[in-house]
Amino acid sequence: MSINYAILGILSYKSMTGYDIKRIIQDSAFMHWSGNNNQIYKALTDLFNKGLVTHVVKHQESSPTKKIYTITSEGLAYLKEWVLSPADLSEIKKPFLVQLAWSKQLNTNELDKLVDGYENQVKMQLLMAQNNKQDTNFLAGSTALQATIWHFIDDNIRRTYENELGWIEDLRRAIADIPNENNVTLDVNMKMTIEEEKDEEIMKYTIMSNNEITYVHYNNSATKLSTERNILDIITAVAENNTQFVLLDSETLSKDFLEFKKGLVANMLQKFTLYHIKSAIIIKDINSLKSEFKDAIAESGRHDVLRLFTNIADAEKWFLS
Template identity: 70%
Template sequence: MSINYAILGILSYKAMTGYDLKKIIQDSTFMPWSGNNNQIYKSLSELLDKGMVTNVVKHQEGSPTKKVYKITSEGLAALKEWVLSPAELIEIKNPFLVHLAWSKELNTCELNMIIDQYENQVKMQLLMEQSNKHDTNFSPDRSVLETTIWSFIKDNIRRTYENELVWTQELRRAISNIPNENDVTENTNVKDIAKEEKSGEIMKYTVRRNNEITYIYFNDSENKLETEKNILDIITTLAENNTQFVILDGETLSKNFFDLKKGLLVTLLQKFTMYNIKAAIVVEDMNILKKTFKDTVAESEKNDVFRLFTGVVNAEKWFLSLKQKEGF
């Protein structure tokens, strides 16, 4: 399937720059292209040569000039012809299934570990899909028919991830009582200890609802956020509870988190930005925080990803304003 038709389809809504097209394709869940500059501008060049698009150079005061591309009548005709042509069959290429196919060398603990990892990845993708509103950015004025069709496209993707979660649960049940020849009796104690250590790392939380906002509240002073795994666990918890909002009480944050050299804050910001998670840290005494830490958080505030508050009430008000602004 050529990316040219995806570009024509997007341009059929409105004229755009190559950068606009790149962002839409990269943010899309179902468009199977990387959307890098080479792809976009090579395709636009081909479409220009075929007379399917035109462009206009716009000069901007204080900014670089930009080319705005617009679909032509020939481009619309080609797009319609392609839409009417038979669609290619779906390709099932799941890397996890390849891992699973040759898992015969794994013991029970290791097998459960790779299933857990895959399940968490699916949950995070589901969270991203639930928070993905980019497909409406380039076409806000769709007809009722178009709106219905696009909602079913999103529903198809959501169901795919949900079906994967059901499948992983069925897989676990199917293999739970089957003996594994790679399990060694003398390692039982080691496994039990590892299981206890793992359970001890789980951060406790509560689900709160206030002013039509559902959010996850972490305030566990015993099991603190101190590893990247804890960050992934938080994302998984949000996905399981179908929310993008989380409050982290200062008591649940370790010294490692506040130490920028450890990189935990940067990792959290990157992943929360990726999954469109809105996070608040509640610290009663801001004076205990280093200036470098507060400056890093302040930078993220520009994108409404992460903010510092002295109380839960103000954090909830921020969540509510985001819901009204972004339509969560």
């Protein structure tokens, strides 16, 4: 299926720039193209050459020149012809199922780790579907029928991930009591050590509610954000508590996290941006932070991802905004 149809479909609602089209495709959960500039503008050139779209150039004094695209009557006919054609069969592409199929060498702990990892991925995808901030301004003025159809498209995506989580639960129950020949008998002390290490990896948090918002608050200095796994655990906690807000006390941040070159903060910003999570860090002395770290936070703040505050009240106001 060509990206041309996605572009024509978007333009059938509203005229817009290539950049606007790119944002819509990138934020969509069902338009699978990457939406990079080369792909978008190459497709727009192709559509223009075929007479399926037109464009006008809009000059602006204080901003770059815009090229605004509009679908033509030929483009609408071309799009309708494709919409009425038989839909392609859905393909099942789940790398996890391939991994699971060849898991006969794994012991119980390793198998649990494999399933846990996939479950966390699905939970994060569900979170993104629930909190999707896709720009739907181009739908303004659409009919009640079209608005309902778009609602059910979002509902279909959400149900897909919820069904997958239900399937994972069924899988766990089915294999829970089946003997695993790969299990190795561990010394009791070794088992205790493994459980202690496992507990130490999990950051402890509380759920806070204030008027219109609920957020996950990490304020236990005994467990610190120090690994990529911790970042994934935070995202999972956000998903499980049906929110998109995270508050982190500075005491819960490890030295590695505060060291920008370690890459942990960049990793967190990337994932929080992907899953539309707003996070705040409470730190009394902001000037004590290294400039690289503060610059990264300032940049992310412009995109409503992560900001620094000296008190919880201001952080909550930002969440509410």
